Amino acid sequence: MNFVRRLFRSVTGPFRRRRVEADMAEEMRFHLAMRAEEQAASGVSAVDAPDAALRKFGNVARIQEEARAQRAGATWEQLGRDFTLAFRSLRKSAGFTLTGVLTLALGIGASTAVFSVVHALLVAPLPYRQADRLVEVISEHKEEGMSGLAPGTFGDLAAGDTSLSAVTAQYYYYLNLTGVEPSARLVSADVTIDFFKVFAEAPWRGRLLQPDDFKPSAAPVAVLSYGLWSGQFNSRDEIIGQQILLDDISYTVVGVMPASFKDPGETAQFWRPMRAGVDDLQNRSSRYWTAYGRLQDGATLEQANAKLATLGQRLAHDHPRNYEGWTLRASDLRALVIGNFRSGLLVMAGAIGCVILITCANLTGLATVRALSRRKELAIRTALGSSRLRLVRLLVAESLVLALLGGLGGVILAAWGMQALRASLLEAWLPRADEIALNLPVLFTAVTAAVVTGIVAGMVPGLTAGRVDAGDALKDSSRGSAGPKARRLRATLIVTEIALALVLLASTGLLGRSFLGLVHRKSGMEAERVLSLTISLSGPRYNSSPKSWSYYSRAETAVAALPGVEAAGFTQTSPFRWGIPAGFAPIRGDRPAAAEDFPQAFFDSVSIDYFRAIGCSLKAGRLFNSYDDADARHVVIISETAARRYFGNENPIGRLLTLGLPSTFEVVGVVGDVRRSGLTADAPLQVYRPLAQRPPAFATLMVRTSVPPLTLGRAVQAALNRVDPDTPVSDIATMDSVVSKSVTQPRLHFLVFGLFAGLALLLASIGLYGLVAYSVAQRTREFGIRTALGAAPRSILSLVLGEGLGLIALGVAFGLAGSLASARLLEGLIFTTSVHDPWVYVGAPLILSVIALLACLLPARRATRVDPIIALRSE
Amino acid sequence: MARKSDLLQGTLDMLVLRILDRGELHGWGITQKLERLSNRALIVDEGSLYPALYRMEEKGWIEAEWKMTENSRRAKFYALTRSGRRQLEEEKESWERMSAIIAQVMQSA
Numbered sequence: 014m015n016f017v018r019r020l021f022r023s024v025t026g027p028f029r030r031r032r033v034e035a036d037m038a039e040e041m042r043f044h045l046a047m048r049a050e051e052q053a054a055s056g057v058s059a060v061d062a063p064d065a066a067l068r069k070f071g072n073v074a075r076i077q078e079e080a081r082a083q084r085a086g087a088t089w090e091q092l093g094r095d096f097t098l099a100f101r102s103l104r105k106s107a108g109f110t111l112t113g114v115l116t117l118a119l120g121i122g123a124s125t126a127v128f129s130v131v132h133a134l135l136v137a138p139l140p141y142r143q144a145d146r147l148v149e150v151i152s153e154h155k156e157e158g159m160s161g162l163a164p165g166t167f168g169d170l171a172a173g174d175t176s177l178s179a180v181t182a183q184y185y186y187y188l189n190l191t192g193v194e195p196s197a198r199l200v201s202a203d204v205t206i207d208f209f210k211v212f213a214e215a216p217w218r219g220r221l222l223q224p225d226d227f228k229p230s231a232a233p234v235a236v237l238s239y240g241l242w243s244g245q246f247n248s249r250d251e252i253i254g255q256q257i258l259l260d261d262i263s264y265t266v267v268g269v270m271p272a273s274f275k276d277p278g279e280t281a282q283f284w285r286p287m288r289a290g291v292d293d294l295q296n297r298s299s300r301y302w303t304a305y306g307r308l309q310d311g312a313t314l315e316q317a318n319a320k321l322a323t324l325g326q327r328l329a330h331d332h333p334r335n336y337e338g339w340t341l342r343a344s345d346l347r348a349l350v351i352g353n354f355r356s357g358l359l360v361m362a363g364a365i366g367c368v369i370l371i372t373c374a375n376l377t378g379l380a381t382v383r384a385l386s387r388r389k390e391l392a393i394r395t396a397l398g399s400s401r402l403r404l405v406r407l408l409v410a411e412s413l414v415l416a417l418l419g420g421l422g423g424v425i426l427a428a429w430g431m432q433a434l435r436a437s438l439l440e441a442w443l444p445r446a447d448e449i450a451l452n453l454p455v456l457f458t459a460v461t462a463a464v465v466t467g468i469v470a471g472m473v474p475g476l477t478a479g480r481v482d483a484g485d486a487l488k489d490s491s492r493g494s495a496g497p498k499a500r501r502l503r504a505t506l507i508v509t510e511i512a513l514a515l516v517l518l519a520s521t522g523l524l525g526r527s528f529l530g531l532v533h534r535k536s537g538m539e540a541e542r543v544l545s546l547t548i549s550l551s552g553p554r555y556n557s558s559p560k561s562w563s564y565y566s567r568a569e570t571a572v573a574a575l576p577g578v579e580a581a582g583f584t585q586t587s588p589f590r591w592g593i594p595a596g597f598a599p600i601r602g603d604r605p606a607a608a609e610d611f612p613q614a615f616f617d618s619v620s621i622d623y624f625r626a627i628g629c630s631l632k633a634g635r636l637f638n639s640y641d642d643a644d645a646r647h648v649v650i651i652s653e654t655a656a657r658r659y660f661g662n663e664n665p666i667g668r669l670l671t672l673g674l675p676s677t678f679e680v681v682g683v684v685g686d687v688r689r690s691g692l693t694a695d696a697p698l699q700v701y702r703p704l705a706q707r708p709p710a711f712a713t714l715m716v717r718t719s720v721p722p723l724t725l726g727r728a729v730q731a732a733l734n735r736v737d738p739d740t741p742v743s744d745i746a747t748m749d750s751v752v753s754k755s756v757t758q759p760r761l762h763f764l765v766f767g768l769f770a771g772l773a774l775l776l777a778s779i780g781l782y783g784l785v786a787y788s789v790a791q792r793t794r795e796f797g798i799r800t801a802l803g804a805a806p807r808s809i810l811s812l813v814l815g816e817g818l819g820l821i822a823l824g825v826a827f828g829l830a831g832s833l834a835s836a837r838l839l840e841g842l843i844f845t846t847s848v849h850d851p852w853v854y855v856g857a858p859l860i861l862s863v864i865a866l867l868a869c870l871l872p873a874r875r876a877t878r879v880d881p882i883i884a885l886r887s888e
Numbered sequence: 889m890a891r892k893s894d895l896l897q898g899t900l901d902m903l904v905l906r907i908l909d910r911g912e913l914h915g916w917g918i919t920q921k922l923e924r925l926s927n928r929a930l931i932v933d934e935g936s937l938y939p940a941l942y943r944m945e946e947k948g949w950i951e952a953e954w955k956m957t958e959n960s961r962r963a964k965f966y967a968l969t970r971s972g973r974r975q976l977e978e979e980k981e982s983w984e985r986m987s988a989i990i991a992q993v994m995q996s997a
Binding site: 036039041044047076 | 952
């Protein structure tokens with residue numbers, strides 16, 4: 014009953030307001046009148062009685078305000094009034110509003126755009142069921158920096174005591190899809206029997222792989238990824254149960270996986286039962302498998318790691334020849350998915366924090382100035398019965414309105430910035446790139462950041478400026494001067510902003526110098542004029558070396574004959590994509606040196622024209638020629654670094670290398686170094702042998718062109734199709750793009766930090782400008798007097814600049830300390846320079862100081878132009 | 889002048905309810921009666937009284953009506969409702985219990 018009544022009153026409250034107000038006023042009037050009569054009766058004169066009554070009564074407005082607050086629904090009504098008032102006063106000071114909204118929009122926008130990347134890669138759960146229970150089981154040799162699981166190890170893993178409820182292993186395999194238009198080269202993940210048990214996923218269409226599919230007698234089957242199904246097979250449902258031709262063998266498509274389910278390495282396009290490798294379970298030396306496991310219920314990663322370490326020790330004990338130095342451990346699957354992006358992402362997350370802090374500091378500074386210049390208004394509100402809480406609420410409401418407007422602008426900017434960021438990285442490879450989006454968690458974070466920033470920015474000046482003594486503020490001159498407390502607050506904010514901006518700027522300097530250094534590094538190729546594409550030969554047509562070799566030579570001739578092509582040559586593995594390591598040793602006297610004493614070399618089969626095609630020059634000896642065929646003596650060409658490492662200063666030509674006697678390779682030439690694992694890594698040792706002596710099953714064709722390489726893509730593809738229509742061409746790209754892909758991360762870091770540093774500089778400058786401008790406006794009369802008394806403009810200028818300079822110096826000092834302290838975090842992200850690069854630590858403060866000084870100079874110049882007469886009259 | 893914090897929280901409500909229990913009265917009358925009944929020991933601050941009156945009206949313990957006073961002025965008279973009377977009984981009981989406990993503690997300690 015009571016509740017219903019309250020509800021009714023709170024709903025009707027707003028409509029009764031006018032009556033209630035009138036009632037209240039009349040009631041107070043009655044009270045005062047009675048009080049006055051009482052005073053008069055006790056001898057106070059009739060004239061003074063009402064005043065005396067009023068004095069006794071106290072602040073009528075405040076009592077009314079408190080009485081009002083007792084009414085049901087009053088809270089909502091007041092909130093509404095706060096916001097109406099906030100909107101009105103924000104509209105009145107458009108300059109402040111615009112600056113505030115822009116500050117927030119830029120800060121929130123930039124950090125949200127970058128956060129969407131960090132979130133997708135680092136925070137968002139992986140698209141697997143109970144993804145936090147999934148691990149990769151890693152077998153690694155820390156000292157040699159090698160990893161990979163041998164099939165034999167997997168056997169022990171599956172049988173052993175591991176805290177894992179299921180384990181599976183896989184490797185990738187290239188197959189040619191033929192019998193359809195167009196034919197294509199596909200990548201399969203050949204998986205062991207428990208693969209879908211580990212990943213616990215249901216199919217989108219059809220069924221998963223079943224135990225029966227793994228029997229040696231079973232008919233070949235394949236489960237397609239959503240991407241392959243919707244792309245190559247046009248999302249046709251009839252494909253389930255149909256046959257497709259892979260490497261000339263017929264496979265039945267039994268299922269399609271959902272779009273969310275992706276190969277953890279984002280490579281495989283379909284899954285098929287591992288067959289060939291299962292026979293290999295005794296193999297403990299070829300480490301070409303990747304293993305995944307699911308933690309048992311209740312088991313922790315630490316427990317799994319402890320048990321795996323024990324298993325690793327047992328293996329090293331039982332098979333020392335294979336496992337000396339090798340250890341086993343489990344790793345969070347995310348580590349595999351995002352690879353070495355992790356440390357960069359963490360640093361970016363830190364930078365986001367810096368930007369949010371700067372934004373918050375700047376907005377707080379702005380709001381403080383505004384609150385100060387409104388002291389008189391606030392004092393009048395206090396005098397008219399507004400409580401302190403009410404004032405703070407009003408200021409917070411204003412900031413909230415500002416924050417929401419700024420947040421909205423920020424989200425719009427973020428959407429645009431994210432597109433730009435994605436576009437600039439599109440060429441390059443980013444894991445989980447298609448999951449980067451302004452999704453709900455990202456938007457929620459952005460709005461929360463905006464609102465928290467708004468509340469802080471409103472609260473701080475609300476608490477300091479809300480403590481207004483009505484009398485003082487009203488007596489004060491019309492401007493109202495900043496109290497020492499508010500001044501100190503603003504100075505602290507500015508120093509913080511400058512310091513944080515310097516940290517970002519210095520980091521940008523380091524990352525930028527490193528990135529530019531990388532870009533100018535020589536790859537060893539003339540990559541900008543080279544088109545590359547990959548083919549793989551499969552089926553009975555290419556089951557022998559002569560047959561493969563015949564394809565390669567015909568293909569090379571056909572492409573080389575095209576107009577616009579200067580040279581075309583095959584290589585088994587492509588630099589900047591992958592390579593095959595091998596442990597060579599030089600033969601000294603009649604005995605080989607120990608292979609362990611030399612770093613692993615990359616071993617490649619290349620055709621005669623390969624070096625000409627990539628623009629790698631001969632340094633000594635000769636290149637391959639048509640006499641280096643299958644029947645000829647085994648010869649190799651080595652890179653300069655290899656020549657130096659194997660033979661020191663001796664002439665390498667004519668010397669012998671071996672992978673193990675009795676077979677040897679005679680060095681016939683030395684060529685320039687070519688980097689292999691990206692621009693961030695040094696060129697490795699390299700040994701080339703003639704393609705004719707060992708034609709591989711797949712190879713990359715390098716085409717050197719006299720026209721922009723991609724314009725020849727179609728013509729080259731057509732020429733290769735004429736040689737053999739059933740051998741598909743894939744991975745068509747300019748070598749230039751392949752090379753620059755290897756600097757994706759440095760580019761991303763530089764881009765993000767550059768964006769952030771620019772923003773931080775802008776915000777800090779705005780803050781500084783605002784501070785100095787405000788203090789100049791405050792001291793107009795003082796400057797007028799100084800000028801009138803003969804002060805030179807120069808001395809006034811230095812007076813004003815002195816204040817700004819002090820803050821800049823302090824900010825730079827803190828910022829330098831911060832940069833040096835945080836430089837350690839950039840350690841792994843800097844390649845061509847040191848994290849203590851002196852140029853950066855001199856240059857960044859210099860740039861920052863100059864810009865900050867300019868921000869002070871603009872308002873300072875205004876101070877020198879103060880006309881004493883106007884200034885003195887102005888108050 | 890007694891500040892509102894000087895009166896135990898909630899005590900003012902009880903006192904006002906008690907006074908209204910004897911018959912309807914306006915705000916001014918309530919202050920006068922409170923002062924008289926307490927032999928001027930309690931001086932009620934208008935700044936506390938009116939918010940309290942409005943609060944109790946909101947809760948439905950008292951209801952107001954505009955009437956003429958004996959010297960024919962219009963004043964807002966407050967009267968106890970049924971739920972106000974119940975509230976008064978509850979507060980009286982708990983007050984008596986409370987003061988008995990306090991008295992016992994003060995004497996025995």
